[in-house]
Amino acid sequence: xxxxxxxxxxxxxxxxxxxxxxxxxxxxxxxxxxxxxxxxxxxxxxxxxxxxxxxxxxxxxxxxxxxxxxxxxxxxxxxxxxxxxxxxxxxxxxxxxxxxxxxxxxxxxxxxxxxxxxxxxxxxxxxxxxxxxxxxxxxxxxxxxxxxxxxxxxxxxxxxxxxxxxxxxxxxxxxxxxxxxxxxxxxxxxxxxxxxxxxxxxxxxxxxxxxxxxxxxxxxxxxxxxxxxxxxxxxxxxxxxxxxxxxxxxxxxxxxxxxxx
Amino acid sequence: xxxxxxxxxxxxxxxxxxxxxxxxxxxxxxxxxxxxxxxxxxxxxxxxxxxxxxxxxxxxxxxxxxxxxxxxxxxxxxxxxxxxxxxxxxxxxxxxxxxxxxxxxxxxxxxxxxxxxxxxxxxxxxxxxxxxxxxxxxxxxxxxxxxxxxxxxxxxxxxxxxxxxxxxxxxxxxxxxxxxxxxxxxxxxxxxxxxxxxxxxxxxxxxxxxxxxxxxxxxxxxxxxxxxxxxxxxxxxxxxxxxxxxxxxxxxxxxxxxxxxxxxxxxxxxxxxxxxxxxxxxxxxxxxxxxxxxxxxxxxxxxxxxxxxxxxxxxxxxxxxxxxxxxxxxxxxxxxxxxxxxxxxxxxxxxxxxxxxxxxxxxxxxxxxxxxxxxxxxxxxxxxxxxxxxxxxxxxxxxxxxxxxxxxxxxxxxxxxxxxxxxxxxxxxxxxxxxxxxxxxxxxxxxxxxxxxxxxxxxxxxxxxxxxxxxxxxxxxxxxxxxxxxxxxxxxxxxxxxxxxxxxxxxxxxxxxxxxxxxxx
Numbered sequence: 001x002x003x004x005x006x007x008x009x010x011x012x013x014x015x016x017x018x019x020x021x022x023x024x025x026x027x028x029x030x031x032x033x034x035x036x037x038x039x040x041x042x043x044x045x046x047x048x049x050x051x052x053x054x055x056x057x058x059x060x061x062x063x064x065x066x067x068x069x070x071x072x073x074x075x076x077x078x079x080x081x082x083x084x085x086x087x088x089x090x091x092x093x094x095x096x097x098x099x100x101x102x103x104x105x106x107x108x109x110x111x112x113x114x115x116x117x118x119x120x121x122x123x124x125x126x127x128x129x130x131x132x133x134x135x136x137x138x139x140x141x142x143x144x145x146x147x148x149x150x151x152x153x154x155x156x157x158x159x160x161x162x163x164x165x166x167x168x169x170x171x172x173x174x175x176x177x178x179x180x181x182x183x184x185x186x187x188x189x190x191x192x193x194x195x196x197x198x199x200x201x202x203x204x205x206x207x208x209x210x211x212x213x214x215x216x217x218x219x220x221x222x223x224x225x226x227x228x229x230x231x232x233x234x235x236x237x238x239x240x241x242x243x244x245x246x247x248x249x250x251x252x253x254x255x256x257x258x259x260x261x
Numbered sequence: 262x263x264x265x266x267x268x269x270x271x272x273x274x275x276x277x278x279x280x281x282x283x284x285x286x287x288x289x290x291x292x293x294x295x296x297x298x299x300x301x302x303x304x305x306x307x308x309x310x311x312x313x314x315x316x317x318x319x320x321x322x323x324x325x326x327x328x329x330x331x332x333x334x335x336x337x338x339x340x341x342x343x344x345x346x347x348x349x350x351x352x353x354x355x356x357x358x359x360x361x362x363x364x365x366x367x368x369x370x371x372x373x374x375x376x377x378x379x380x381x382x383x384x385x386x387x388x389x390x391x392x393x394x395x396x397x398x399x400x401x402x403x404x405x406x407x408x409x410x411x412x413x414x415x416x417x418x419x420x421x422x423x424x425x426x427x428x429x430x431x432x433x434x435x436x437x438x439x440x441x442x443x444x445x446x447x448x449x450x451x452x453x454x455x456x457x458x459x460x461x462x463x464x465x466x467x468x469x470x471x472x473x474x475x476x477x478x479x480x481x482x483x484x485x486x487x488x489x490x491x492x493x494x495x496x497x498x499x500x501x502x503x504x505x506x507x508x509x510x511x512x513x514x515x516x517x518x519x520x521x522x523x524x525x526x527x528x529x530x531x532x533x534x535x536x537x538x539x540x541x542x543x544x545x546x547x548x549x550x551x552x553x554x555x556x557x558x559x560x561x562x563x564x565x566x567x568x569x570x571x572x573x574x575x576x577x578x579x580x581x582x583x584x585x586x587x588x589x590x591x592x593x594x595x596x597x598x599x600x601x602x603x604x605x606x607x608x609x610x611x612x613x614x615x616x617x618x619x620x621x622x623x624x625x626x627x628x629x630x631x632x633x634x635x636x637x638x639x640x641x642x643x644x645x646x647x648x649x650x651x652x653x654x655x656x657x658x659x660x661x662x663x664x665x666x667x668x669x670x671x672x673x674x675x676x677x678x679x680x681x682x683x684x685x686x687x688x689x690x691x692x693x694x695x696x697x698x699x700x701x702x703x704x705x706x707x708x709x710x711x712x713x714x715x716x717x718x719x720x721x722x723x724x725x726x727x728x729x730x731x732x733x734x735x736x737x738x739x740x741x742x743x744x745x746x747x748x749x750x751x752x753x754x755x756x757x758x759x760x761x762x763x764x765x766x767x768x769x770x771x772x773x774x775x776x777x778x779x780x781x782x
Contacts, residue, residue, distance in 0.1 A: 155347065160334075161347040162349075163334045164339075164341045164409075165335075165364060165412065166335045168333075168335050175360070175364070180350070
């Protein structure tokens with residue numbers, strides 16, 4: 001294996017240029033004032049103060065988190081029964097259903113979201129509702145796949161054993177199937193919540209400009225108003241929130257994994 | 262004792278394959294019952310029907326006088342120890358054992374009391390908080406037993422529960438299981454394919470074959486009095502001999518009559534005779550019931566396992582003509598060709614092909630550089646009657662050799678007693694071919710076209726022995742007899758005596774050591 005480790009070098013270089021450098025730039029922008037040139041920086045916390053002193057910005061952040069929470073919750077509510085039904089089908093049918101779930105992913109997300117814009121034009125939904133439809137549509141497959149995978153890994157003998165020990169179908173689900181599928185739910189949450197909280201094109205395309213989320217704010221400051229410093233500050237706040245939630249997820253996941261082993 | 266479970270005429274079919282063909286079985290209270298049989302005999306299916314995981318297509322399972330067909334698995338007074346234990350990986354040892362009681366919503370202190378009692382019964386004190394996946398196979402086994410027993414079932418089902426353990430641990434668990442069964446005093450139904458396990462633990466053994474019960478009995482009964490050849494072979498080591506029941510208490514095999522204690526057969530009924538290896542005793546030649554020659558001795562620790570041939574098989578002697586090699590050398594073409602005359606059966610003449618002639622004559626051709634070349638022309642005119650016919654084989658470049666094909670009717674040797682026929686032909690070979698042979702016995706069978714079959718069903722009988730009296734390393738031209746024979750009567754004997762291969766000895770046994778069985782359907 002050692003001889004192959006050298007093959008990682010190009011990737012390390014690529015990572016430095018394309019990921020680490022921009023991150024550092026982002027931090028630099030967030031803590032400096034507008035109009036610095038390349039040699040003189042004027043450091044400030046003004047950008048962060050501006051964010052938290054404003055009434056709108058924290059409420060947009062709150063709305064984004066709420067949106068991500070609800071999207072994730074609905075994805076679990078819809079995804080779990082779906083995955084459960086799939087896992088109980090005959091193997092051949094399972095393969096077909098999983099193919100059907102993943103099939104839309106072959107089409108670009110933007111194209112699919114545009115299609116939804118067209119479709120939702122026929123119904124009288126609020127902009128919030130439209131965004132939810134788009135979000136759930138987009139993230140549901142990840143949730144289904146994760147839960148399906150963990151459900152199909154459960155040894156069928158455990159279910160037989162549970163019946164043998166006196167548990168009916170309900171008890172068996174509650175005491176055996178559900179706890180054993182929790183790791184799948186946790187990784188499904190990771191895969192849905194994180195992209196949902198920072199999503200910007202779905203609210204933009206489906207919310208019709210009425211429904212602003214944190215992702216849209218960042219986009220506006222970078223592209224429309226050209227205030228990179230404030231945009232960077234919002235991005236950094238976002239990044240920290242995501243890091244915290246990832247940490248929480250990791251904890252939850254480990255808890256579930258320990259229960260699994 | 263009271264009948265606890267009655268299995269009545271249970272039939273089960275999977276994908277048009279009948280797995281259980283009408284099983285009827287009574288199981289009593291406090292009994293350790295073993296369902297014994299090879300894989301695919303239906304024993305696990307029967308167990309699953311009793312557990313309620315499968316429904317029978319026909320028949321009934323009655324427990325305590327009540328048909329339990331309509332009672333789902335989770336309401337039956339039956340618990341199972343699964344083959345691979347099926348412990349819940351998300352629960353620790355204590356929680357696994359407590360699972361059933363929690364489902365029954367028993368008070369916490371009662372649960373705790375019962376679980377702790379079980380943990381000490383199976384000897385897992387101190388392991389309560391352990392992760393079940395980090396336990397050894399034997400410990401997992403104990404958790405599985407405790408998890409089932411804590412529910413105080415009337416019947417504990419064990420599905421090949423010891424098969425995943427290594428040999429020593431398995432023996433230990435066998436004794437422990439028996440101990441636990443005595444202590445808790447409930448019925449155990451144990452499924453296994455291991456006859457030793459069945460003999461060690463059971464009160465009652467049920468031997469199954471192809472979805473049917475062959476025999477039900479105590480370990481002593483099934484060991485000493487198997488009902489047929491199948492049961493005799495399945496339980497313990499045995500010599501099974503075809504014989505004829507002359508009259509009550511007199512049985513005959515290999516042309517001799519022997520006293521026995523069995524009766525109730527019709528006169529001259531064909532039977533299977535069982536002699537356990539440990540029941541046959543060795544004595545001096547002509548002092549026993551029959552004589553034999555020691556074929557092999559295997560050291561097995563406490564005893565020696567001795568194979569004694571008491572009568573020879575069907576045999577046929579042929580003459581091997583060892584000739585000078587008469588290769589034909591073609592100086593011009595730088596080629597050499599060789600081939601041997603051979604004997605054949607007139608019956609085979611119509612189907613004789615060029616390539617078969619080449620094979621039978623062992624024809625070969627090669628260049629001066631030892632490179633093999635093919636024989637392209639085979640010229641033969643053989644009639645379907647006895648006689649000597651010339652045959653010419655040649656290569657592309659015209660190097661040729663002439664041999665004789667001797668068509669003769671094979672002298673069949675038929676052995677009426679063994680119901681066998683053996684045939685073989687005389688053959689020609691040169692000394693080098695014999696010296697170069699790597700597997701001479703096999704080659705001799707091939708060269709002589711030796712073949713034996715059963716006269717009853719035409720099935721092929723293996724040529725068991727090839728005897729000859731020449732030194733194959735230094736053989737010279739001349740005629741040598743070679744004898745081919747089928748397997749004779751060989752008896753397996755367990756003895757503590759020291760005995761040499763080739764020794765001629767006598768054998769004896771007591772009349773009650775012979776066990777006569779009806780032929781299987």
